[in-house]
Amino acid sequence: MGGDDGSGEDVVTHPARPILRLDEAVVNRIAAGEIIHRPANALKELIENSLDAGATLIHITLKEGGLKWLQIRDNGSGIRPGDLPLLCERFATSKLRDFDDLSAMTTFGFRGEALASISFVSASMSVVTKTKQDPLAYKAFYTSGALAPPKPGQSSEPKPCAGSDGTILTAEDLFYNVPQRRRALKSAAEEYNRALDIAAKYALHYGSRGVGFVCKKSGSNATDLSTPSSSATQTMDTIRLLHGTSVARELVHLEPKRNAPLGFTVAGYISGANWSAKRTTFLCFINHRLVDCSALKRSFETLYSAMLPKGGHPWIYLSLEIDPAKVDVNVHPTKREVHFLNEDEIVETVCTYAQDALAGANSTRTFQFTQSILPGATQPGASSTSAQAGPSGAASMRPPAATSQNPQYQVRVDAKTRTLPSMFSQNPNVRQDATSSDPIRVDGEAGDEGNETTVATTSSARFRVDESPCTLSSVLSLRSAIHKQRHGALTDILQNHTFVGVVDLDRGLSLFQHGTKLYLANHDDFIEEAAYQLCLRQFGSVKRTRLDPPLGLEELVRLGVEIEAPRGEGELEELTGGMGRAELVRKITDHLAERGEMLGEYFSLDVRSSGDGEEVAGATIHAIPCLIPGQSDALPAENLPSLLVRLALNVDWDDEQGCFDGFARELGAAHRLGPLALVAGAQHNGAEEASATAMASAEDRVAHLWFPYFAAKRGGFLPPKQLVKPPVVRGAEQQPPAALVQLASLNELYRIFERC
Ligand SMILES: Nc1ncnc2c1ncn2[C@@H]1O[C@H](COP(=O)(O)OP(=O)(O)OP(=O)(O)O)[C@@H](O)[C@H]1O
Numbered sequence: 224m225g226g227d228d229g230s231g232e233d234v235v236t237h238p239a240r241p242i243l244r245l246d247e248a249v250v251n252r253i254a255a256g257e258i259i260h261r262p263a264n265a266l267k268e269l270i271e272n273s274l275d276a277g278a279t280l281i282h283i284t285l286k287e288g289g290l291k292w293l294q295i296r297d298n299g300s301g302i303r304p305g306d307l308p309l310l311c312e313r314f315a316t317s318k319l320r321d322f323d324d325l326s327a328m329t330t331f332g333f334r335g336e337a338l339a340s341i342s343f344v345s346a347s348m349s350v351v352t353k354t355k356q357d358p359l360a361y362k363a364f365y366t367s368g369a370l371a372p373p374k375p376g377q378s379s380e381p382k383p384c385a386g387s388d389g390t391i392l393t394a395e396d397l398f399y400n401v402p403q404r405r406r407a408l409k410s411a412a413e414e415y416n417r418a419l420d421i422a423a424k425y426a427l428h429y430g431s432r433g434v435g436f437v438c439k440k441s442g443s444n445a446t447d448l449s450t451p452s453s454s455a456t457q458t459m460d461t462i463r464l465l466h467g468t469s470v471a472r473e474l475v476h477l478e479p480k481r482n483a484p485l486g487f488t489v490a491g492y493i494s495g496a497n498w499s500a501k502r503t504t505f506l507c508f509i510n511h512r513l514v515d516c517s518a519l520k521r522s523f524e525t526l527y528s529a530m531l532p533k534g535g536h537p538w539i540y541l542s543l544e545i546d547p548a549k550v551d552v553n554v555h556p557t558k559r560e561v562h563f564l565n566e567d568e569i570v571e572t573v574c575t576y577a578q579d580a581l582a583g584a585n586s587t588r589t590f591q592f593t594q595s596i597l598p599g600a601t602q603p604g605a606s607s608t609s610a611q612a613g614p615s616g617a618a619s620m621r622p623p624a625a626t627s628q629n630p631q632y633q634v635r636v637d638a639k640t641r642t643l644p645s646m647f648s649q650n651p652n653v654r655q656d657a658t659s660s661d662p663i664r665v666d667g668e669a670g671d672e673g674n675e676t677t678v679a680t681t682s683s684a685r686f687r688v689d690e691s692p693c694t695l696s697s698v699l700s701l702r703s704a705i706h707k708q709r710h711g712a713l714t715d716i717l718q719n720h721t722f723v724g725v726v727d728l729d730r731g732l733s734l735f736q737h738g739t740k741l742y743l744a745n746h747d748d749f750i751e752e753a754a755y756q757l758c759l760r761q762f763g764s765v766k767r768t769r770l771d772p773p774l775g776l777e778e779l780v781r782l783g784v785e786i787e788a789p790r791g792e793g794e795l796e797e798l799t800g801g802m803g804r805a806e807l808v809r810k811i812t813d814h815l816a817e818r819g820e821m822l823g824e825y826f827s828l829d830v831r832s833s834g835d836g837e838e839v840a841g842a843t844i845h846a847i848p849c850l851i852p853g854q855s856d857a858l859p860a861e862n863l864p865s866l867l868v869r870l871a872l873n874v875d876w877d878d879e880q881g882c883f884d885g886f887a888r889e890l891g892a893a894h895r896l897g898p899l900a901l902v903a904g905a906q907h908n909g910a911e912e913a914s915a916t917a918m919a920s921a922e923d924r925v926a927h928l929w930f931p932y933f934a935a936k937r938g939g940f941l942p943p944k945q946l947v948k949p950p951v952v953r954g955a956e957q958q959p960p961a962a963l964v965q966l967a968s969l970n971e972l973y974r975i976f977e978r979c
């Protein structure tokens with residue numbers, strides 16, 4: 224182009240510029256930008272790498288939505304130390320050998336570009352990895368596709384270190400060198416949600432394939448995603464856990480169906496006519512790869528538009544398995560799309576299957592209606608449908624339950640509909656919060672939409688207890704043991720349970736229900752363990768319950784010795800090495816008073832000496848620990864004397880970890896509501912009436928404090944495996960019973976009663 228401005232000089236505004244080869248670093252960074260757009264893309268690649276490595280547990284930790292710090296830990300095959308120099312090199316892979324392999328890919332990865340790309344756009348990337356065969360783990364740092372020294376001047380060779388089988392990959396400061404990309408990204412919260420969404424989708428698909436996922440923000444103990452790593456997990460369990468029961472109960476199962484001529488199999492869950500949301504949820508996996516199959520999504524939306532009210536959208540989860548030879552996975556830099564042969568026919572056939580399944584489910588639309596009624600008039604059918612009435616009196620009209628739900632799956636999901644005491648008790652002291660004439664409610668009828676889980680879980684939200692910051696390795700190691708011991712399936716059961724009632728307070732037995740199963744639990748064992756965890760979780764920041772006026776320490780210890788040793792002087796002497804009762808009381812009082820400062824600071828047991836430190840005789844207790852904030856009666860006050868004596872006698876005060884563990888164990892045991900509390904309470908109140916009140920209040924704590932706490936989803940109880948399977952006691956004639964047993968399953972009972 225050029226022009227003449229009349230000056231007689233030729234002005235060339237766009238001169239031809241020479242073509243030069245781009246610097247390799249620039250090429251790599253541009254290519255990396257195509258693959259990694261945002262933290263969620265990086266996470267998807269890393270999850271897929273972990274799955275390719277056969278991991279069954281994947282832990283994800285993100286800081287600032289993954290932009291500052293993105294870490295993924297898996298228990299997969301690990302990387303051989305000799306392969307570490309090539310790990311982040313572009314086009315270096317262990318999965319593809321020649322081009323033809325692309326037509327039969329069974330792994331997610333094939334290009335050897337993902338890690339390279341992450342290393343090009345992050346300030347630093349590190350890997351700690353260990354294979355089963357290697358005795359040691361190796362740690363290596365990378366920048367721009369190659370090994371890098373951890374600090375300037377150091378060697379960049381991978382270094383042996385301690386570690387468990389699997390891989391931990393950490394990327395820091397994503398897009399630090401692409402400022403325009405960083406600016407274009409949404410807030411850290413939005414990026415976190417996108418990453419969490421990817422993890423949750425894989426967690427759903429892989430839940431039934433035995434892979435568990437955990438995702439949380441760095442520095443927080445609360446997990447935002449936690450699915451069990453168990454081969455017993457059913458897809459429906461994971462859907463319920465991640466998407467809630469309100470959608471789960473409206474889903475229709477697409478049974479796996481093979482279409483031989485087109486060479487594909489489809490399975491999944493799709494919402495029925497009674498589910499409608501503002502946006503479509505569409506999870507589509509093709510050969511286990513999460514993809515956006517827009518053709519399939521559009522067809523499903525068309526299918527549902529005829530069925531749902533205007534503006535209503537479905538929930539769809541589909542898993543298609545297509546012969547790998549017919550799928551081209553190499554069509555999109557983020558592998559978000561795949562092409563497959565006979566796409567139109569396959570989409571159409573899948574939609575037909577879905578239509579058949581929906582027709583077979585015999586779903587009927589639920590209509591919402593609002594009717595103004597005159598003041599004083601009763602809503603027609605109010606007694607039986609009261610649970611469905613919305614705040615404005617809107618009731619949802621459903622077909623009679625029996626037509627849509629098999630009776631063996633009709634379960635009570637609201638702890639208030641019928642409680643155990645309401646069936647038996649004439650005891651005025653037992654709190655009756657049941658409308659006992661209420662019929663047993665069908666799962667599908669529970670509450671409004673969005674009110675996803677049972678009453679137990681709704682009220683449990685207030686019981687969230689966060690971990691206190693702590694750098695003591697002894698406490699951290701005790702906390703990590705708690706996490707390791709967690710029983711995944713039991714956590715899920717407790718989080719979604721419906722409380723039935725206390726059966727036997729003396730033996731600490733309660734009933735609760737989960738789905739169609741009825742469980743008998745030793746609630747005291749559960750409480751003891753939960754209180755132990757709460758003590759360690761809040762180490763150094765436990766809330767206090769003030770005692771006003773303060774109680775005399777020696778007096779309490781004397782009482783404690785009486786309760787703990789009702790066996791007569793002879794036996795007691797043996798126990799205390801010949802020490803008399805009075806001397807024992809004195810010793811324990813001194814022991815605790817001397818450690819007053821530490822007890823107060825770490826555990827909020829506020830013991831103060833009256834004098835200058837030497838004088839402990841007048842020591843008093845000003846506050847006791849309150850493990851669940853706001854629930855000052857969680858620790859039965861009548862257990863305090865015993866607790867003091869046991870702390871002094873049973874805790875190993877010389878070893879830091881042993882001391883913290885021992886204290887937490889004793890504090891846990893003091894929270895039991897069984898005979899310990901009742902005997903003491905009854906003795907000192909000295910009246911039957913008082914004992915009945917103590918019983919009612921203990922029952923109250925089980926039902927309204929501990930079980931709702933067990934259902935708390937975040938910052939709640941992590942039930943250890945030994946509650947289900949107690950450790951074997953060698954040589955013992957009778958092994959300790961498990962704290963939890965399944966008593967009945969409604970479907971099995973139904974089979975029996977059906978014949979009667
Ligand atoms: N979590 C992991 N566990 C074991 N090996 C891994 C892990 N992550 C990566 N690798 C190894 O590193 C190699 C490079 O990974 P990268 O993701 O860059 O490429 P890829 O998975 O082979 O292909 P793609 O770029 O398509 O993802 C992999 O081929 C694999 O051998």
Ligand SMILES: [Mg+2]
Pocket residue numbers: 268271272331332333337338
């Ligand atoms: Mg990969």
